[in-house]
Amino acid sequence: MxxxxxxxxxxxxxxxxxxxxxxxxxxxxxxxxxxxxxxxxxxxxxxxxxxxxxxxxxxxxxxxxxxxxxxxxxxxxxxxxxxxxxxxxxxxxxxxxxxxxxxxxxxxxxxxxxxxxxxxxxxxxxxxxxxxxxxxxxxxxxxxxxxxxxxxxxxxxxxxxxxxxxxxxxxxAFPIGVLALTLLALLVGALHFRALRALVRWAMRPAPAVHVFYNLFWSEAVPAIAEEQLSLLSRSGVRIEQLHVYGIGEDLRQLPLIEQWAAFPVQYDRLAPAGNESITLKGLHDFCKAQTAAGKRAIVLYLHPKGSFHARGTNLLYRKAMNHFVLRDPFPCLQALQSGRCDVCGMRYSREPHSHFPGNMWWADCAYVTRLYAPDAPRRELAGVDLPESCVGVNRFAHEHWIGSHPLLRPCDCLPFSPDRFYWYGEERIENAYAFIDTEVRCEPAPRPGLEQYLRNQSLYHELVAECVRRSSEADRAAYASDLH
Incomplete structure (x- = not known):
């Protein structure tokens, strides 16, 4: 000027x-x-x-x-x-x-x-x-x-x-354009005031608390595996409110070592000389019911040292693959859960032969977990069924099936679907899942598009698998009949 x-x-x-x-x-x-x-x-x-x-x-x-x-x-x-x-x-x-x-x-x-x-x-x-x-x-x-x-x-x-x-x-004369734009803005604001208020409330909502439930069947191989898993989780950047430890074994004197590897508070919920995964799943289920009853939102991680009981080569690849997709970069799973796109997120979700997450390591929203039946309750709906236990998800295979048992489950998984490096479930072809550990983690709703058609083209979806899917789904609908209505 x-x-x-x-x-x-x-x-x-x-x-x-x-x-x-x-x-x-x-x-x-x-x-x-x-x-x-x-x-x-x-x-x-x-x-x-x-x-x-x-x-x-x-x-x-x-x-x-x-x-x-x-x-x-x-x-x-x-x-x-x-x-x-x-x-x-x-x-x-x-x-x-x-x-x-x-x-x-x-x-x-x-x-x-x-x-x-x-x-x-x-x-x-x-x-x-x-x-x-x-x-x-x-x-x-x-x-x-x-x-x-x-x-x-x-x-x-x-x-x-x-x-x-x-x-x-x-x-x-006042500019007609400015007046028109002002009136239009007021009209749009009045029409969408409720939507805007809901959006502001959604953006300012508190982040859900994250709790980890660690099932530890203590053995000589557990310390090295626990250090590997807890170190990955500590370096991931996720804020963990509490690590809930469920120790199973006769000699648990070395159990406090995990406090050196965890960068978050550790709480020993239960120590028992004998037991199985249902002990930890029962504690996770009770915790989610208490959080939901208190009006609090929480996300839980179910974790276990895969391969500590059977230290085979396939279990090593299995654990490495799950550690990559679930622990090393858990933010894609957490974002999918917080956005409401899914209820449970893991490495791979499969509806065949029964609804489950192979490897049984996953993140879940407590709002969904609260709707499930108790994990230690037997599946009476499948009593007398003459099918393999692994096919319908009963007895020790019920631990994997429990998190995917609700018919209204919205699952997400992070392992890409590739016909060249295909992995379905179990230990078969687990090396194909291990081949993706250097890729970026992206979690999407499951099952992935094209998976079922690929199973049929490769004759993997045979009569036994189809029968197991049908009988297991019918049992789940019967178990949650009151919730579905």
Whole structure:
């Protein structure tokens, strides 16, 4: 923006030397009817007029025009090109006009640039005409003088604090586009207020607490496996509220070693000389029911040292694959659970031969876990069925089936489906799942598209598998009949 020095230089260059006002137009002089503004109202005390304002953008000034002073004196001898009935305007030079985008008006009561002789007025008028003919100014200058004359008076409303006379600016039409957009915004906001409020509440909801339930059947191989798994979980960046340890074994003196490998609080919920996975699953189930009853949302991780009992090579690949998809980067699973896309998330979900997560290591939402029957309850609906236990998910295979037993389960898995590196369930072809441990983890709703068609094309979905799927699904619907209705 131009400074006071720029204005003074312009005045000297254009021959606009300041001259004192005549005595009859001095400070405090009250205009008579012959010198009053063209509004036709009574005279006004010039010493009471002082305002600074900014022309609004819809004045449509093409460039920056600094209006030096607006004089409410006699205008009979002022330059005709720049005189309105109410003001004498002096603009800055061309480059200031082109560099800036607003206009500043200073309406003052001091008549600094006032009445002058006819000869001085003619010289000023000639200089302004010469500037208007310059190429850089010829386009905008005629607009400038016309718009500034009207905008300064019509767009600025100022109260004159006198009882005798008050200036009222002419009404100017409000931009129809701005008004229409404002009304449209208010209408849309009113229609979608409830949706917006629900969205804000959803965004500001507290993050669910994460609890880990660790089933440890202690043996010589467990310390190395537990250190591997807990180290991956600690480095994953997930905030764990509590690690619930269920130790099973006759010699549990080394069990406190896990506190060195876990970067989160450890709680020993139960220690028993003998037992199976149902002990830990029962504790997880009771915990979720208590959280849901208290109105709290929680996510649980069921974890166990795969391969500690049978230290075979296939179990090693099995554990490495599950550690990658479930522990190393658990955020895809957690995001799928928090967004409500799924209820349980693991490495692989399979509906064949019964609904389960192979390997039985998964993340789950407590809201879903609460709806399941007790994990130590026998599946009476399958009593007397002459099918393999592993096929229908009973006895020791019921531990895997329990988390997938509800007919309304929404599962997600993270192992990609690839016909070239296909893995279904169990230990068969587990090396194909292990081949993905260097890939990015992406969890999607399961079963994956194209999986069932691939099973049929490869003759893997044979009559025994189809029969197991049918009988197991019927038993699940019977077990949750009251919940389904």
């Amino acid at each position: 131009s400074t006071r020095g720029d204005w003074q230089n312009d005045e000297k260059r254009l021959g606009m030397e300041k001259k004192p006002c005549p005595a009859e137009y001095g400070r405090g002089e009250r205009f008579g009817a012959e010198n009053a503004p063209t509004t036709g109202r009574k005279g006004v005390d010039a010493s009471r007029l002082r305002v600074q304002a900014t022309l609004l953008p819809w004045a449509r000034l093409p460039a920056h025009i600094i209006v030096k002073e607006v004089q409410l004196c006699s205008f009979s001898t002022a330059p005709p090109d720049l005189v309105s009935p109410n003001a004498v305007l002096f603009a800055s030079h061309a480059h200031s006009v082109q560099q800036h985008g607003m206009a500043l008006a200073n309406i003052s009561s001091s008549c600094g640039l006032c009445r002058c002789s006819q000869r001085t007025a003619a010289r000023r008028s000639q200089k302004w005409r010469e500037r208007a003919r310059q190429p850089s100014q010829s386009v905008w200058f005629s607009r400038c003088e016309r718009r500034v004359r009207s905008a300064v008076i019509e767009l600025m409303v100022w109260p004159l604090r006198t009882r005798r006379w008050r200036y009222i600016a002419p009404k100017r």
